[in-house]
Amino acid sequence: MSAWLGIPLIVGSLIGILWSAPVPAVLSNASPAINFATLFLMATFVYYCILSISLGFAGFLLLLVLTAPCIWITQAGMPLAPISSALFLVTFVWHVVDTKLATGRLCVIQNLQYLMIGPMWILRAAYRKLGLGY
Numbered sequence: 001m002s003a004w005l006g007i008p009l010i011v012g013s014l015i016g017i018l019w020s021a022p023v024p025a026v027l028s029n030a031s032p033a034i035n036f037a038t039l040f041l042m043a044t045f046v047y048y049c050i051l052s053i054s055l056g057f058a059g060f061l062l063l064l065v066l067t068a069p070c071i072w073i074t075q076a077g078m079p080l081a082p083i084s085s086a087l088f089l090v091t092f093v094w095h096v097v098d099t100k101l102a103t104g105r106l107c108v109i110q111n112l113q114y115l116m117i118g119p120m121w122i123l124r125a126a127y128r129k130l131g132l133g134y
Helices: 003-020 025-030 036-051 053-075 080-103 108-130
Strands: none
Touching: 003 036, 003 053, 003 080, 003 108, 036 053, 036 108, 053 080, 053 108
């Protein structure tokens, strides 16, 4: 599986899982927009900006694009948690198997670590193809 497809699908499904997780009353009373996904997105944006401001803002736009299906699925009244969980399971297993075939190593924990930085690698490659600095 290409990282260009797999990583965004894995991150998008992770956002969906976090979006559908129950939120403590303290957070939901503060604002209906606060959930574990929005907290994850804010932390990820800060982390990306620490790495690179230009990649950070592009990463933020990518994360917004990956969040849109969660909003659409929720507004359509479909169950977000099982859809996101199934997509995560399928794409993550596919990614682990693909990594095993490509490298000969099975490194599940390392693949989990790469989830947060993966979109930055994709954006960095896109910036290079477009001749942009970062």
